[in-house]
Amino acid sequence: MKYSNLFKTLILFSLFALLSCSKGNNDVFTSRKISFNSNWSFHLNDSIIDKDTIGSSTKWRTLNVPHDWSIEGKFDEKSPAGYGGGALNGGLGWYKKTFKVAVEDSSKVTSIIFDGVYRNSEVWVNGHYLGKRPNGYIGFQYEISPYLNYGDKNNEIIVKVDNSKQPNSRWYSGSGIFRNVWIETTDKLHVGQWGTYVTTPKVTAEKASVNFETTIQNQNSASKKATVTTTIFKEDTKVTSVTQNITIGANTNQTIKQSAEVETPILWSVEKPELYTAVTEIAVDDQMVDQYKTNFGIRDFKFDLNKGFILNGKQVKIKGVCMHHDLGPLGAAINTRAIERQLEILKEMGVNGIRTSHNPPAPELLDLCDKMGFIVMDEAFDMWKQTKTKYDYGNDWDKWHKKDLIDQLLRDRNHPSIFVWSIGNEIPEQWNENGVKIAKELAAITRQYDKTRPLTAAMNPPVNMNIDEVTLQFEKNNVSINPLAASGVLDLIGYNYAHQTYEHHLKNFPNTPFIATETTSGLQTRGYYDSVSDTIKKWPVSWDKKFEGGNPGNTVSAYDQVQTPWGSTHEATWKVIKKHDFLSGMYIWTGFDYIGEPTPYEWPSISSYFGIVDLAGFPKDVYYMYQSEWTDKTVLHIFPHWNWKAGQTVDVWAYYNKADEVELFLNGKSVGIRSKKGDDLHVMWRIPFQAGTLKAVSRKDGKTVLETEIKTAGNPDNLKLTADRSNIKADGNDLSFITVDILDAKGVLVPNANNEINFSLKGNGKIVGVCSGDPVSHEPYKGSKHTALNGKCLVIVQSTDKTGRLELTAKANGLKPATIVITAE
Numbered sequence: 001m002k003y004s005n006l007f008k009t010l011i012l013f014s015l016f017a018l019l020s021c022s023k024g025n026n027d028v029f030t031s032r033k034i035s036f037n038s039n040w041s042f043h044l045n046d047s048i049i050d051k052d053t054i055g056s057s058t059k060w061r062t063l064n065v066p067h068d069w070s071i072e073g074k075f076d077e078k079s080p081a082g083y084g085g086g087a088l089n090g091g092l093g094w095y096k097k098t099f100k101v102a103v104e105d106s107s108k109v110t111s112i113i114f115d116g117v118y119r120n121s122e123v124w125v126n127g128h129y130l131g132k133r134p135n136g137y138i139g140f141q142y143e144i145s146p147y148l149n150y151g152d153k154n155n156e157i158i159v160k161v162d163n164s165k166q167p168n169s170r171w172y173s174g175s176g177i178f179r180n181v182w183i184e185t186t187d188k189l190h191v192g193q194w195g196t197y198v199t200t201p202k203v204t205a206e207k208a209s210v211n212f213e214t215t216i217q218n219q220n221s222a223s224k225k226a227t228v229t230t231t232i233f234k235e236d237t238k239v240t241s242v243t244q245n246i247t248i249g250a251n252t253n254q255t256i257k258q259s260a261e262v263e264t265p266i267l268w269s270v271e272k273p274e275l276y277t278a279v280t281e282i283a284v285d286d287q288m289v290d291q292y293k294t295n296f297g298i299r300d301f302k303f304d305l306n307k308g309f310i311l312n313g314k315q316v317k318i319k320g321v322c323m324h325h326d327l328g329p330l331g332a333a334i335n336t337r338a339i340e341r342q343l344e345i346l347k348e349m350g351v352n353g354i355r356t357s358h359n360p361p362a363p364e365l366l367d368l369c370d371k372m373g374f375i376v377m378d379e380a381f382d383m384w385k386q387t388k389t390k391y392d393y394g395n396d397w398d399k400w401h402k403k404d405l406i407d408q409l410l411r412d413r414n415h416p417s418i419f420v421w422s423i424g425n426e427i428p429e430q431w432n433e434n435g436v437k438i439a440k441e442l443a444a445i446t447r448q449y450d451k452t453r454p455l456t457a458a459m460n461p462p463v464n465m466n467i468d469e470v471t472l473q474f475e476k477n478n479v480s481i482n483p484l485a486a487s488g489v490l491d492l493i494g495y496n497y498a499h500q501t502y503e504h505h506l507k508n509f510p511n512t513p514f515i516a517t518e519t520t521s522g523l524q525t526r527g528y529y530d531s532v533s534d535t536i537k538k539w540p541v542s543w544d545k546k547f548e549g550g551n552p553g554n555t556v557s558a559y560d561q562v563q564t565p566w567g568s569t570h571e572a573t574w575k576v577i578k579k580h581d582f583l584s585g586m587y588i589w590t591g592f593d594y595i596g597e598p599t600p601y602e603w604p605s606i607s608s609y610f611g612i613v614d615l616a617g618f619p620k621d622v623y624y625m626y627q628s629e630w631t632d633k634t635v636l637h638i639f640p641h642w643n644w645k646a647g648q649t650v651d652v653w654a655y656y657n658k659a660d661e662v663e664l665f666l667n668g669k670s671v672g673i674r675s676k677k678g679d680d681l682h683v684m685w686r687i688p689f690q691a692g693t694l695k696a697v698s699r700k701d702g703k704t705v706l707e708t709e710i711k712t713a714g715n716p717d718n719l720k721l722t723a724d725r726s727n728i729k730a731d732g733n734d735l736s737f738i739t740v741d742i743l744d745a746k747g748v749l750v751p752n753a754n755n756e757i758n759f760s761l762k763g764n765g766k767i768v769g770v771c772s773g774d775p776v777s778h779e780p781y782k783g784s785k786h787t788a789l790n791g792k793c794l795v796i797v798q799s800t801d802k803t804g805r806l807e808l809t810a811k812a813n814g815l816k817p818a819t820i821v822i823t824a825e
């Protein structure tokens with residue numbers, strides 16, 4: 001049935017909610033929830049610690065959340081967060097907002113929902129203390145109706161955020177109300193917080209059974225008779241529905257179970273992430289009083305000891321990446337389009353999995369993974385009771401871990417993209433019996449709330465490798481099997497690194513399937529190369545003596561040859577994972593560079609070198625190795641650039657697929673044909689540099705498959721602007737990511753250009769971030785100028801709620817400027 005009455009009502013409800021909430025919303029997830037992001041007042045002041053002293057004389061700045069105040073600061077060598085935390089300062093901040101609530105709502109239940117506040121948030125409404133939440137990465141909500149004024153009288157909400165004690169996170173955390181805030185208004189009889197649980201216990205091509213567990217909350221002082229109807233929709237088409245009558249006592253919760261069947265279900269897969277929606281409606285005397293929407297997917301999966309990950313009956317290798325939660329120049333303030341762009345770039349590379357290292361992510365990331373088709377490992381903790389940094393969550397463990405874990409499970413368990421729960425990353429207690437005890441407790445909680453997914457822990461590593469350069473941690477704990485791995489608590493043995501041991505997995509763990517929770521940790525600066533690739537091979541010579549000086553400007557050569565001693569090159573780990581079916585897959589550290597942990601360097605480096613994609617979103621060369629292996633695209637990528645000294649010896653690498661050979665031509669003359677042998681993933685030529693054109697031709701059976709060339713660039717002459725999208729929504733949130741290329745007079749990218757670019761914007765919009773991907777740059781990400789790195793720079797433009805033309809101009813001294821027009825509509 002198309003556009004059932006029920007669905008029409010839902011649409012009307014949603015439209016009403018969209019209209020009644022302030023502009024600048026993200027998706028309105030259900031009709032009950034409206035955005036509460038706009039018009040907050042903010043004040044940063046370490047010395048005001050008491051709510052009652054934030055008098056009217058305090059200077060407040062107006063802003064919209066999500067907001068990260070740390071990203072607005074200066075990089076500071078003395079920052080207590082250290083370079084590991086991005087050398088950006090925390091501090092103590094206050095947010096407040098006044099608002100009115102309609103008289104009609106006085107008979108309803110109103111709650112405020114925070115998707116995440118980093119960290120130690122405390123909230124008051126009209127002077128009433130609502131509570132504290134130390135963990136910055138988890139969502140929480142407070143009912144505020146008992147304290148509200150209705151009608152013309154104002155209400156005031158105050159939020160204290162204390163991120164002053166540093167360090168407290170690995171890696172850059174950001175500070176403030178860095179995720180979305182919502183107001184939820186419901187009838188007193190309503191679906192509870194995270195009140196639905198949808199599972200699909202039996203899935204075949206013909207039929208899927210769908211089970212619903214719905215928690216109904218009755219906040220009336222009388223018992224209620226009601227009808228609970230759950231309807232499944234596929235887009236706008238009603239699939240089926242189930243109804244149940246209930247009687248629910250005054251001021252109680254009741255969980256009801258319903259089941260439905262979906263004939264010839266359209267399954268969720270990585271290639272076609274098909275979603276269904278369950279709409280739960282509560283009616284009293286035939287009047288609908290509450291409506292709640294849950295997206296879910298129908299899929300069948302298992303981790304098989306011998307065959308790896310099986311999704312809908314088909315073996316799927318998990319080609320995943322770990323992602324830290326920051327969004328580069330935007331900091332930790334979440335923006336749905338910025339997350340979507342990261343996922344698009346990764347999808348294009350062939351990535352099909354995301355590990356939310358090392359904390360529960362923003363809900364929007366999971367919604368996007370549901371829609372875009374990623375296999376998510378949702379991770380709860382980076383530490384348990386034993387701290388990793390002085391002021392981290394370990395200090396809050398005893399009081400909060402149970403609540404935080406339960407809330408993560410309740411919040412996330414309907415997402416079809418989540419396939420694995422990780423109860424922790426490289427937890428120090430993994431080495432002792434106390435760790436096993438804690439793991440048992442966490443596993444019991446996890447299984448109580450969700451039995452449909454396996455759980456793992458990222459162990460470093462599960463077995464002793466007996467080789468020299470392992471983590472110091474491991475050498476200290478001279479055991480051959482990690483006690484946590486041996487305990488039998490985990491459903492999957494999660495390997496961090498130790499790729500040398502993967503082939504022996506079935507010998508060491510004959511009963512438990514494999515997953516590589518974290519791999520590789522290769523190191524690269526985008527666009528920087530030591531001309532001969534293996535000169536860098538042995539560097540860093542001695543890791544514990546700190547890389548013996550390193551490279552000028554804290555660069556790392558982007559040939560895939562520099563790695564941490566605990567990790568491997570990109571090729572080495574993928575070669576092993578690729579070879580065996582029982583190796584279900586891997587999550588590479590990391591998809592994108594992130595702020596903090598600038599290994600192998602220290603200050604003045606402040607952001608990471610681990611990413612396959614840099615902090616600005618520009619791919620490093622190894623991106624194309626994965627693309628050639630992980631996608632159906634035809635790939636031929638050669639590097640480095642072609643600007644060297646005459647006669648200098650240069651290594652040229654090519655990543656390619658769908659061809660038997662690649663021939664390289666320098667200024668029209670062949671310098672040789674190369675073919676990958678055995679498990680090779682690239683080919684190489686070592687040739688003397690001569691300015692001009694380097695051209696590669698890939699061939700299959702003698703026929704040309706692809707051709708590509710790179711040319712020697714002249715001096716910088718002009719700028720070119722390219723927008724990822726030139727039409728954006730006028731919703732105050734949407735973004736256009738604009739790439740600046742520095743070109744010579746003939747239009748060739750100048751690969752070592754580092755001009756300072758100045759940006760100006762006309763029209764209703766603002767520049768919200770600038771970045772070059774340079775881990776050493778201390779220029780603010782929130783400025784309107786930035787120095788390019790190796791010919792490239794990024795500027796991010798955000799719409800306001802007004803439609804119109806945005807005109808961005810980029811200028812650099814001595815170069816021809818460029819202008820681009822973006823339309824906000």
Ligand code: GAL
Pocket residue numbers: 170425426460496518521564567589597
């Ligand atoms: C891992 C750790 C990550 C990151 C990575 C760098 O051991 O889990 O957080 O530090 O190493 O290689």
